Amino acid sequence: MNTDVLQQARAKYDRATAAYWQQRDSGGITALDPLDPDESDEIAAGAKFKARTPVGVTVLGVWQRCKAELDAAAANVRRDRGDKSCPTCAKDERGPALPAREPGLGVADRRLPVERDEEAEGLL
Numbered sequence: 001m002n003t004d005v006l007q008q009a010r011a012k013y014d015r016a017t018a019a020y021w022q023q024r025d026s027g028g029i030t031a032l033d034p035l036d037p038d039e040s041d042e043i044a045a046g047a048k049f050k051a052r053t054p055v056g057v058t059v060l061g062v063w064q065r066c067k068a069e070l071d072a073a074a075a076n077v078r079r080d081r082g083d084k085s086c087p088t089c090a091k092d093e094r095g096p097a098l099p100a101r102e103p104g105l106g107v108a109d110r111r112l113p114v115e116r117d118e119e120a121e122g123l124l
Helices: 002-026 037-044 054-080 116-120
Strands: 029-031 049-051
Touching: 002 029, 002 054, 029 054, 049 054
Parallel strands: none
Antiparallel strands: 029 049
């Protein structure tokens, strides 16, 4: 049952990622400018991109929600398989927690989709 939820979450995430890239390509979501004083503060806080249009804001919010749902579904599948570790906790009963490495079950948390060059090189 949880694997079905994971597959559905993966499909929604893939559609949201496609919409994210469409907005990046059309200028609805752009890289922050380090020379802009307002944006340099956001960069210092860890942000890399900003939604510039209402559609970009919506797409970015939907992508983030889909990412959270995918991460939760992957965690449920890992728990069903007996993994009691927590990738965000400092340690669990077996020692330091390690991020999941199984394909399709999530990797280290990312707040934005991987850049196209990372995806093409198979870094994830």
